[in-house]
Amino acid sequence: MRLIKMTILCIVLLFSFCENVYAQEVNQSFEADFGISLPQHKDINQSMNLAFNGTVGLDINVLKRKLFIKPEFGIKRSSKKVNSIYTRSSGTLYEVLTHWNLGAEMSYNIFKRNSFEIRPTLSLKHNYVKNYFTYTYYSDELKTIGITGKKTAKSKHLLDGMGLSMVSGVKVRYGRLFLKVNYEIFRPYLEIDYDAIYNLEHRQVYEEKSKVRYNIDNISLTLGYSSPIKKRPPIIKNDARYNN
Numbered sequence: 001m002r003l004i005k006m007t008i009l010c011i012v013l014l015f016s017f018c019e020n021v022y023a024q025e026v027n028q029s030f031e032a033d034f035g036i037s038l039p040q041h042k043d044i045n046q047s048m049n050l051a052f053n054g055t056v057g058l059d060i061n062v063l064k065r066k067l068f069i070k071p072e073f074g075i076k077r078s079s080k081k082v083n084s085i086y087t088r089s090s091g092t093l094y095e096v097l098t099h100w101n102l103g104a105e106m107s108y109n110i111f112k113r114n115s116f117e118i119r120p121t122l123s124l125k126h127n128y129v130k131n132y133f134t135y136t137y138y139s140d141e142l143k144t145i146g147i148t149g150k151k152t153a154k155s156k157h158l159l160d161g162m163g164l165s166m167v168s169g170v171k172v173r174y175g176r177l178f179l180k181v182n183y184e185i186f187r188p189y190l191e192i193d194y195d196a197i198y199n200l201e202h203r204q205v206y207e208e209k210s211k212v213r214y215n216i217d218n219i220s221l222t223l224g225y226s227s228p229i230k231k232r233p234p235i236i237k238n239d240a241r242y243n244n
Helices: 003-023 201-206
Strands: 028-039 051-063 067-084 094-108 111-113 118-139 148-154 159-174 177-185 188-190 211-213 218-228
Touching: 028 067, 028 177, 051 094, 051 218, 067 118, 094 159, 118 177
Parallel strands: none
Antiparallel strands: 028 051, 028 218, 051 067, 067 094, 094 118, 111 118, 118 148, 118 159, 159 177, 159 188, 177 218, 188 211
């Protein structure tokens, strides 16, 4: 409950900050980047070797084209095909790990020449993590009427939780394109749903624990695009009193 209140407070503060900045003459850009991340600890990389992630945010210049602050929202998702005796011959079982995050990134321009920039970055993010299974299979009901279709079933959340992460990295920008390399430190406590876990080995390991701390540290590489936001000049209506 405390983390939920902190998340709501962060959202309110970020929107308030963006509104105040927009009211002033400050350079802003809408940014979006997408790429991959690699888990660095055995807690995750034994089952998930690769994740796809993306973020969107508003990059705001707050100090003479040097210091930038970017409120941002992102998602990271990894999945792996699982071989199980419980799957049908026509079905496919996947284990999925998803992160939703909301936070802010601070960057400082240490080198600039023409359209080329180098900025070290530091971010603080609030994350919501969930781990579950999806099962995709061909529906026999559809086959009977001559239609080949798929259905997807989703399990309960095996692992579920929230936590803060810290991200450090570097952004290399040329024109409107940029490349980012980040290292994220993220070690949340995740709640376990025993009823959703079908693997007996997991049940034995976590038999006496309702929460387990996971090491979800990762390295990410993303490619992004920055679009400057241009403010429209105020519209002054013609007044007959000033035309005389």
